[in-house]
Amino acid sequence: MDVTFFTAWIQEIIRVLAINRDRLTRLDAAIGDADHGTNLDRGFTSVRQAMSDTPPDTPGQLLTLVGNTLIRRVGGASGPLYGSLFRQLGKSLGDAQEVSLDDLAAAFATALESVTRLGKAAEGDKTMVDALAPAARALCSAARDGLKPGEALDRAAAAAAEGAEATIPLQARKGRASYLGPRSVGHEDPGAASSALIVSAMHP
Amino acid sequence: MSGVVGVVLVSHSAALAGEAARLAREIAGTGARVAAAGGTEDGALGTSADLIERAIAEVDQGEGVILIPDLGSSVLTARLLEEPGKVVLADVPFVEGAVAAAVSAAAGAPLAQVLSAAEDARTYRKL
Numbered sequence: 001m002d003v004t005f006f007t008a009w010i011q012e013i014i015r016v017l018a019i020n021r022d023r024l025t026r027l028d029a030a031i032g033d034a035d036h037g038t039n040l041d042r043g044f045t046s047v048r049q050a051m052s053d054t055p056p057d058t059p060g061q062l063l064t065l066v067g068n069t070l071i072r073r074v075g076g077a078s079g080p081l082y083g084s085l086f087r088q089l090g091k092s093l094g095d096a097q098e099v100s101l102d103d104l105a106a107a108f109a110t111a112l113e114s115v116t117r118l119g120k121a122a123e124g125d126k127t128m129v130d131a132l133a134p135a136a137r138a139l140c141s142a143a144r145d146g147l148k149p150g151e152a153l154d155r156a157a158a159a160a161a162e163g164a165e166a167t168i169p170l171q172a173r174k175g176r177a178s179y180l181g182p183r184s185v186g187h188e189d190p191g192a193a194s195s196a197l198i199v200s201a202m203h204p
Numbered sequence: 205m206s207g208v209v210g211v212v213l214v215s216h217s218a219a220l221a222g223e224a225a226r227l228a229r230e231i232a233g234t235g236a237r238v239a240a241a242g243g244t245e246d247g248a249l250g251t252s253a254d255l256i257e258r259a260i261a262e263v264d265q266g267e268g269v270i271l272i273p274d275l276g277s278s279v280l281t282a283r284l285l286e287e288p289g290k291v292v293l294a295d296v297p298f299v300e301g302a303v304a305a306a307v308s309a310a311a312g313a314p315l316a317q318v319l320s321a322a323e324d325a326r327t328y329r330k331l
Contacts, residue, residue, distance in 0.1 A: 039250075070248055071284060075243075075250020080280035176276060 001150060006059040008065055010051065012201035014044045020197055027190040031177035033157070035076055036190040043074035059099050062130045064090030078191060081115055082126065082198075088114040101149045105139040112136045115145060119174065126172040126184065128191035134159035135199045153202045160199035164192040207265025209309040209318045214256055214273040214282050218243035223252050232306035237263040244257050249268040251277040256285055268315035270305050270322060274298050292319060300325035 017040050024037030050069045053074075056062035067087025070079050092097055092107035099107075112132050121127040138159035142152030165188065172184035175191075206247025213219035228238045239259035244250040260269050269291045273282040276305065278307065282293050294301055301322040306319035 006229050021298060035250075058312075071281070075248060075252065075277065077277040077280050079251070079277060080284050086286065 001059070001104065003056060003059050003062055003096060006062050007037075007051070008054075009202050010044075010062065012046060013204075014048050014200050015199050016201050017041050017194070018042050020194075025184070026072050026192055027188055027193055030187040031172060031180055031184045032190055033076070033176050035197035037076060037156075039058075039074045039076045039078055040082075040194055043070045045183075047129060058097055060090045060093040062090070063087070063093065069119045071121040074165050077119075078128075078194070081119055081191070083115070084114045085111045085117050085132070088146075101139070101143045101147070101152050104149075105136075105143040108136045108139050121174045124170060124177055125142040126167045126177065126189045126192070127174050127176045128195040129172075130146060130167045130189065131160040131163040131192040131199065134163040135195075138166065157196075157200040157203060160196040164196035207267050208235060208237055208312060209305075209315050210239070210260070210263025210265065211302065211305045211318075212239050212241055212256060212259040212263060213270050213298070214251065214259075214271055214278045215240075215242040215276060215299075216249045216251065216276070216278060218247060220298075222275070224299055225316055227299070228254045228306035230235065231303050232310040235312075236306045236310035237265060238302070239263045239308050244292065253281050253285065256281060260285065262292060263264040268292065268318075270294050270309070270315070272296060272298060272301050272319055272322065283315040287317070288320040294322040296322045296325050300328055312314055312329055 020035035021041040024084030025034055028034050028036035032100045046064050046070045050065055056065055085101045088109050088111040092110045116129055118155040121129045123130055123133050135156040138155040139152055142155050169183055172178045179183040213221045213225050221240035225238045225240040229236050232283055239262045241259040243255040244252045263269060269295050270283045274281045304325040305318050305322035308318045
């Protein structure tokens with residue numbers, strides 16, 4: 001997987017988030033402050049601009065650029081959280097031109113750690129971690145089992161989607177939704193939903 | 205001593221951060237270095253890493269800077285800008301912590317002492 005692969009991933013994220021902007025904002029209106037879709041769409045629109053201003057040479061450079069842009073341009077909590085995810089992915093991949101499934105799985109695990117450290121969230125708190133953590137595990141076990149990248153990414157996407165759906169019955173323990181207490185039950189977490197979209201966009 | 209510890213108030217709202225900073229400056233006096241970083245760059249509710257960085261640069265006199273966030277993304281973004289020993293976060297009530305930090309900083313206290321003065325604000329009783 002080279003810079004072309006990762007550029008295609010980011011472009012697919014931009015496309016999918018634009019399509020799902022209103023759905024994410026509706027999910028956020030139920031238990032948050034109704035800006036998740038708009039915030040992410042704005043952030044990734046700036047990412048598109050940044051990528052065309054300075055086209056990155058390596059996967060690491062690209063993902064770092066994505067992270068820094070999200071931190072600067074998204075006004076809500078998803079900015080620093082997704083920002084650290086992508087920045088840490090970029091940092092872990094270093095200046096490699098070509099990334100193996102092993103590298104990606106390891107980088108994803110480290111990036112997940114940096115998100116959980118920043119947000120102090122664990123699985124079951126009804127956050128993006130509920131989609132990202134199963135995806136990270138799926139990538140790691142696929143790498144260990146020697147699967148091809150395509151199949152590994154399929155499994156990661158399925159795991160993230162299942163994880164996002166599994167947030168519906170949970171009561172939120174983090175963020176604006178946690179102020180709602182039991183009333184947060186019965187709604188899919190918008191952060192987990194956007195994470196599932198972001199992971200699924202990695203399909204080759 | 206070359207300067208005083210700076211204080212940056214990070215809120216989702218530019219107006220809230222601005223007024224809290226004004227209050228803290230008025231109470232702490234002319235020596236206080238308090239800056240506001242509220243809202244996004246286009247004036248909406250939210251947090252801007254760029255505004256916070258600019259506010260840090262504005263109040264930094266080499267003695268360190270205390271960031272006081274309100275909630276949610278303010279806390280997360282502020283945590284990304286932490287630099288141990290130089291730029292530190294205070295987990296304190298927004299207004300009370302801002303005033304306590306500004307007063308202590310204006311009196312020439314070092315970073316650790318300003319932080320602990322801000323943290324004491326958590327236990328002030330109003331009644």
